[in-house]
Ligand SMILES: Cc1cc2nc3c(=O)[nH]c(=O)nc-3n(C[C@H](O)[C@H](O)[C@H](O)COP(=O)(O)OP(=O)(O)OC[C@H]3O[C@@H](n4cnc5c(N)ncnc54)[C@H](O)[C@@H]3O)c2cc1C
Ligand code: SF4
Ligand code: SF4
């Protein structure tokens with residue numbers, strides 16, 4: 087048996103995106119010996135791609151803005167399925183987190199009064215997004231990265247966690263391998279935070295990075311945690327559709343914010359038919375469905391999208407305000423967006439659902455296990471507003487870090503059971519070396535099949551028939567994924583090896599999504615049923631919570647978590663909407 | 667170049683396969699689709715022909731700086747380099763960055779960069795900065811050029827001080843001159859890093875060949891806007907007679923910055 091490198095910490099954070107780094111910093115500040123473990127190199131997590139900005143009611147541009155309005159916008163955007171306490175904490179605390187980032191060296195665009203500037207975004211009543219050009223995520227990551235390395239936090243880069251290890255009810259550690267060498271590694275820890283991001287890679291067309299394979303969802307579920315809102319996936323309306331290699335790559339909402347118009351093949355500005363009031367700046371779910379419908383009904387562009395046009399704007403203005411989009415289309419599609427329209431279509435972008443946590447501490451129902459960021463669910467309900475993720479990462483990352491450190495500080499050191507480590511080791515070893523065995527499945531091929539099944543049956547529009555078919559297919563793929571083995575047995579930097587475990591994660595996550603989507607017989611936010619096109623009164627009040635083992639998922643409709651002192655704000659917003 | 671001119675078709679690739687013990691270029695043939703980038707081709711070869719071909723990537727959107735390689739001898743991001751922008755009648759050569767130790771195939775060990783970063787004292791606001799920072803957009807734009815850096819480390823790869831002379835002990839390299847410049851030009855930063863810039867970081871070693879600037883995928887003017895101003899600051903600080911006196915009397919040398 088190969089040697090296993092063993093480590094022990096007070097708090098382990100899995101993930102080095104915005105939420106993971108913020109959690110680690112908070113845990114270290116609270117006195118916990120802390121380490122971050124991540125699949126990618128430090129500074130390269132998915133968060134680095136975020137463009138538009140971070141919503142915070144600082145009121146630098148619109149002095150009348152306040153946390154209450156931000157809370158209301160979030161609730162309305164989430165179609166009233168958000169966990170009220172989470173939406174409240176987020177709205178109240180983001181401004182402090184933004185100011186704190188500046189004190190750690192982040193640099194944001196300014197107002198003429200030399201304060202942080204704030205831009206408009208879909209669904210936000212006021213100009214609210216703190217930003218720097220169209221690379222806000224990079225600024226966030228670089229700032230947190232520097233803070234992390236100077237906070238005495240150990241970072242295990244390019245280390246893939248395959249299993250969480252429990253002792254009785256409690257999570258006490260995890261097991262994985264280091265990608266450059268294939269060396270096995272285990273961590274004993276008093277508390278563990280999952281900050282593993284979303285799972286966009288279950289779809290072929292996605293804006294998500296390679297990291298996003300739903301590992302945290304499955305790790306938590308397998309450890310006994312509950313999931314919430316998994317049926318709600320945000321399809322961003324504008325991803326590139328051509329050339330094939332870049333299909334799904336994000337075209338930022340700022341293009342429409344700057345005046346970009348959508349046309350179909352007949353030259354019609356079709357948003358007039360779907361949301362004449364807000365037109366191109368309608369919420370993401372509406373714009374995505376509209377584009378999809380135009381294409382489906384035969385009015386799509388040559389490459390199967392809609393035309394997004396900024397040619398009526400001054401070319402110099404376009405180059406100045408949308409530099410990376412100008413560059414992206416010129417380099418990758420051979421299109422000069424100041425002269426020709428772009429072709430765009432919906433792309434899988436964000437997971438509203440995730441691991442169910444306590445709003446204040448990020449604690450899951452499993453002792454010792456915490457979750458934060460896109461890996462956790464609750465804050466965004468049925469649909470996330472643009473700009474509400476980056477703030478979520480900081481507010482709840484910090485809270486989860488503190489929560490984990492508080493638990494850890496009250497515990498004696500934990501030990502990993504040898505049996506549990508041996509079992510995790512056996513599985514990882516078998517994945518690596520079993521490729522030549524009969525019945526071994528090729529993970530690359532399985533991944534393609536999964537993406538097809540999910541794209542066909544659990545995409546932007548859903549119906550019973552399609553969902554049932556998809557569930558049947560994914561159940562088979564789930565079974566086959568258990569037999570996935572690396573096509574080559576080399577331990578060092580072997581992509582097929584990592585994909586074996588990722589496939590088990592992705593097939594499980596796909597089942598969660600499809601089954602919840604089948605149960606929710608209504609259309610709301612990121613979930614649209616062709617056979618149930620309206621809102622439903624029962625579902626307006628319920629989230630779907632899931633738990634189980636393997637493919638046996640239990641789905642439990644659960645009343646939305648409300649909070650009495652916020653009722654007035656919520657009701658006021660509902661009245662306002664009804665009047666409009 | 668317009669979309670209509672994008673070409674696919676058969677292409678030949680020569681990809682470096684090997685590890686620290688050595689390696690060689692191995693030839694692969696691939697039927698390519700229009701608009702493919704080098705990373706698409708490498709991943710297709712990985713899926714269909716060589717399942718253990720090692721390559722590092724993450725965003726596939728030119729935003730994370732993971733997929734740096736030497737393509738036809740020049741450092742580039744694999745996810746941003748279109749096949750049809752490379753000469754059609756020659757094989758496409760893909761090699762790892764040569765200034766870093768190879769791990770395997772296209773993956774190199776860039777950990778040295780992370781060690782260097784740890785030695786740079788982070789931003790720390792000066793006492794007068796206050797709770798709510800006031801900064802002008804002009805200052806922001808200046809810093810933003812440097813903060814665009816995606817840490818692809820391709821500038822480190824081409825800098826001859828590191829690549830040929832192997833002076834990693836004496837020079838932090840262009841990436842970290844960019845980082846130091848972003849800190850130096852922060853109007854509210856309170857840390858004095860002049861000694862670090864001059865001595866440990868070794869800004870004097872750069873002889874302004876501008877090779878780093880040429881390869882930067884973010885078009886950062888590394889030499890003109892970061893390194894030369896840093897050199898000037900060192901010269902002013904160290905050789906300006908008035909500042910020298912102030913320094914001897916123990917006064918803060920510059921605008922509220924303190925040694926750490
Ligand atoms: C193109 C784009 C633009 C966006 N723009 C905005 C915007 O303007 N504003 C906004 O608010 N939001 C935006 N978003 C959304 C936002 O960026 C994400 O929701 C957010 O970054 C998620 O961060 P995270 O910390 O939860 O996880 P991630 O950044 O996804 O990080 C996950 C981490 O977990 C690690 N990990 C995963 N599994 C494992 C494992 N098994 N073992 C070890 N490590 C593991 C990964 O390596 C990675 O480090 C955008 C998203 C995209 C794709
Ligand atoms: S300009 Fe200086 S830093 Fe850049 S490559 Fe030349 S010597 Fe290296
Ligand atoms: S300065 Fe440019 S070339 Fe150097 S690491 Fe940063 S982005 Fe890459």
Ligand code: FES
Nearest residue numbers: 724726731733745
């Ligand atoms: S994969 Fe991120 S820059 Fe190429």
